[in-house]
Amino acid sequence: MFADLYPRLLAYSDITDVDLALLRELSPRMAPAFPGIIDDFYRRALTEPVTRRVLKNADMIARLRQSFLEWLHDLFERPRDSSYVERRLAIGRNHVEVGLPPIFVFSAMGPVRMALETAVLALHDLSDETRRRACRAIHVTLDLDLGLISGSYHEIEKYRDLVDTSPDMIGYCDSAGRIFEANRTLYERLGIRRVDLVQKTLVELSSPESSPQVALLLRGVFDGQRTRAEFRLHAADGEALDVEAIAIPHSDPVTRTIDHGRIYLRDITERRRIARDLLEKQSLVRLGEMAAVVAHEVKNPLAGISGALRVIEESLPPGNPHGPIIEEIVARLLALNETVDDLLLYARPRRPLPILTDLSILIGEAVELIRRDSQFDGIRIGVDAPSMVAAVDPEMLKPVIYNLLVNAAQSLSGIIRSGRDPEIRITLRKQDRLILIDVDDSGPGIPQDHRDRVFEPFFTTKRSGNGLGLSIAYRVVQLHGGRIEVLDSEIEGARLRLTLPEDGPPA
Ligand code: HEM
Structure with a gap:
């Protein structure tokens, strides 16, 4: 784009081929001034801390002096073709890469401009008009060079925007895992201000159980390997984000040692959830098929055995010691029958038939x-x-x-014995278009590592019950388009939160 634009810009500023020919003609007479200009340029650059920092060593300065000399010759001699423009853009990219703030390029140009003008004005054999034309051509061409050289910074802005709007979270971190650069996606997704994020380490941002994976990632990348890991980050609001991380080592061009790792984090929370759901659905289908077979194979014989036992029981004379034993066997067979029913309910629940219902009445009845x-x-x-x-x-x-309440009540059994205050609270409220039902208890709470598992079938820490109650509750709520989750309760124990869409299950 600049290559096409450059000749038009020269014309726009009234620089003609005649002016450029004049610069070419003056070049040999200007050349003796170049070494002084270059000396002055790098003397200044070495006295200012910011510019001194980018001038890494004597080798670099020697190389730069040569490049600068070529640049001055180009200015006077080179045709303004596309390669002229490309050279200027390349200078700009070099400056961006070494981290030179653009304001220093502008500030450095002033003394160069003045020195070139002084050298032209010292050519006393030329007419005033010729010297004026030469000065004007130098000013315009220097301004255009500045425009091209600093254009790279805008190019970089464009890339910055590209990086900032990336769907992936991107950050740079040092060998201690401390983040010192982050794109917008990273700090916005974590809900942390950029300034606060860059104080933190990857370990601090991830969940405790992810520490080994994070440590492996950092070790790999600082050993010079492109490394991949999966772990869980925690946003400021407590939301868990499962991420797939790819870390790429970056070497310092001068010392050749790895100075930082570039970390690309992809949010795979949704992907994992879908995979989990799919797995859950597949195993539910299998469980459903199995449950139907079990129901057929178990329920009928159970009914038969119970019936036969009842007949035997009735035939016993009153007070026979076998009577209570038969009672006990029948009670156990009934419990077994209920478990099979629950299993069927869990594996093959029917579709909900939603009707407008006052939830306070349902809660009151339970x-x-x-x-x-x-x-x-x-x-x-x-x-x-x-x-x-x-x-x-x-x-x-x-x-x-009812099940959530029973669960809460059963968790209080230890408390009743210990004489503490056993309490359950059930609250119903609306948030946006969602209904929230919280069941809180003052029991011992549910440990973090059990929280996802309490909804798994047959997972139970209690002695009573078949471990299907909460799983069935989970399934039923899921079929209503809602969810159940375990949280901390304000009354010290657990809170089971049931969230339901006000408008019923999705079609
Ligand atoms: C009048 C403004 C400037 C001009 C015309 C200029 C010119 C150049 C040129 C011609 C190059 C070589 C680019 C290449 O090989 O493609 C370069 C690179 C560089 N310039 Fe400048 N420069 C300017 C301002 C500055 C300032 C103020 C500094 C501060 C120290 C600076 C530091 C550097 C560095 C560190 C490099 C990269 C060297 C390398 O990687 O080897 N430049 N510049």
């Missing part, structure tokens, strides 16, 4: 069942459930609420 159950005597149950209507299947949802 609470009443618990209050009437003597095994939960002594538990205080606080209810904060204003009348609230949502499209749910009441037949399916009431057992879910």
